[in-house]
Amino acid sequence: MRREILDILCCPHCKHDLTLFEKEVANDEVIEGILKCNNCRKSFEIVKGVPRMIVDLGDRRELAESWGFQWDKQAEGKLETDTYYGETEEQELDNFFYHLGIAPDDLRGKVVLDAGCGCGRLTKALGKYGAEILGIDIASSIECIYEYCRPNQNVHIIQADIVNLPFKNETFDYVWSKLAICYVRNPEQAFENLSDLVRPSGKLFVAVPDKANLSFTVKLKDFLRISHRMPLILLLYLSWCLAPALSLAKRVLKNPRTSLRANAFFLFNSLHPSFMTRHTREEVIGWFDRGKFYQTALVNGTDHLIFVRGTKK
Numbered sequence: 172m173r174r175e176i177l178d179i180l181c182c183p184h185c186k187h188d189l190t191l192f193e194k195e196v197a198n199d200e201v202i203e204g205i206l207k208c209n210n211c212r213k214s215f216e217i218v219k220g221v222p223r224m225i226v227d228l229g230d231r232r233e234l235a236e237s238w239g240f241q242w243d244k245q246a247e248g249k250l251e252t253d254t255y256y257g258e259t260e261e262q263e264l265d266n267f268f269y270h271l272g273i274a275p276d277d278l279r280g281k282v283v284l285d286a287g288c289g290c291g292r293l294t295k296a297l298g299k300y301g302a303e304i305l306g307i308d309i310a311s312s313i314e315c316i317y318e319y320c321r322p323n324q325n326v327h328i329i330q331a332d333i334v335n336l337p338f339k340n341e342t343f344d345y346v347w348s349k350l351a352i353c354y355v356r357n358p359e360q361a362f363e364n365l366s367d368l369v370r371p372s373g374k375l376f377v378a379v380p381d382k383a384n385l386s387f388t389v390k391l392k393d394f395l396r397i398s399h400r401m402p403l404i405l406l407l408y409l410s411w412c413l414a415p416a417l418s419l420a421k422r423v424l425k426n427p428r429t430s431l432r433a434n435a436f437f438l439f440n441s442l443h444p445s446f447m448t449r450h451t452r453e454e455v456i457g458w459f460d461r462g463k464f465y466q467t468a469l470v471n472g473t474d475h476l477i478f479v480r481g482t483k484k
């Protein structure tokens with residue numbers, strides 16, 4: 172953790188300021204230490220360079236473990252390798268700018284949050300545009316994400332939960348959250364939490380699953396019902412066993428083709444989470460329009476997702 176981010180951090184429990192106690196520092200980074208709340212006195216450890224700003228995960232603990240497993244296996248090359256969710260890094264960056272409705276130059280000097288940053292590929296790639304980038308995730312693999320992003324001094328990784336965010340209000344110019352609030356029992360509250368972090372005239376983008384057009388892998392998960400109870404390693408093998416059938420089905424249905432690895436990834440990605448909420452366009456636009464945003468726009472996305480952005484009043 173770099174000391175500079177202390178100014179934007181706060182206690183995820185009561186939102187008051189924190190005091191940093193350093194135990195081990197290397198190259199200006201706090202590797203081991205404690206962040207203590209000046210108000211409620213709760214302590215949050217910094218372990219292996221990553222602040223652990225989690226209050227209580229409740230039933231999201233299981234998700235934190237299974238997502239951690241997924242990103243660890245991804246890093247080991249056991250799932251998708253050249254692409255990620257079927258996209259190259261260049262495509263993912265292009266989509267980031269298109270979906271937020273901004274140009275790469277708009278990032279210079281700005282502060283950006285990637286909420287639910289997954290394996291961190293986008294978070295790391297955004298580091299080259301002159302902004303401070305914060306990536307948060309609940310995944311237990313957070314150290315691996317931190318190590319992957321570490322070469323970039325302006326990319327910061329924190330283990331944090333969208334339900335109890337460790338940032339002061341109106342801190343970020345751009346908040347990006349793709350397919351993360353759907354793993355929280357109350358996504359509208361998670362949306363509110365994220366919107367509080369956006370500065371006036373800043374932008375928020377969220378992507379959630381489209382209830383009216385679920386992907387085949389989500390339908391399969393609904394059909395199997397208990398796939399999330401399987402040991403993760405078995406589920407990984409099952410995903411690889413089903414991947415050729417998914418590739419064939421996509422070819423027959425003339426869907427955009429993705430590699431076998433990508434299909435194994437898509438299957439595992441849908442089968443392990445214990446729950447995922449689904450939404451309508453009207454519902455998501457309503458979240459933006461009720462209060463804090465204007466210029467709400469439904470952005471063209473993939474068939475199975477709803478992409479919406481808005482500008483903070």
Ligand SMILES: C[S@@+](CC[C@H](N)C(=O)[O-])C[C@H]1O[C@@H](n2cnc3c(N)ncnc32)[C@H](O)[C@@H]1O
Pocket residue numbers: 231234235238239256286287288289290307308309310331332333334348349350351354355
């Ligand atoms: C489907 S992946 C999407 C990753 C990335 N946003 C992307 O689009 O490539 C969902 C990610 O959200 C994270 N996540 C789920 N619930 C979360 C929460 N309550 N707080 C923070 N991250 C969460 C998961 O750990 C996982 O890495």
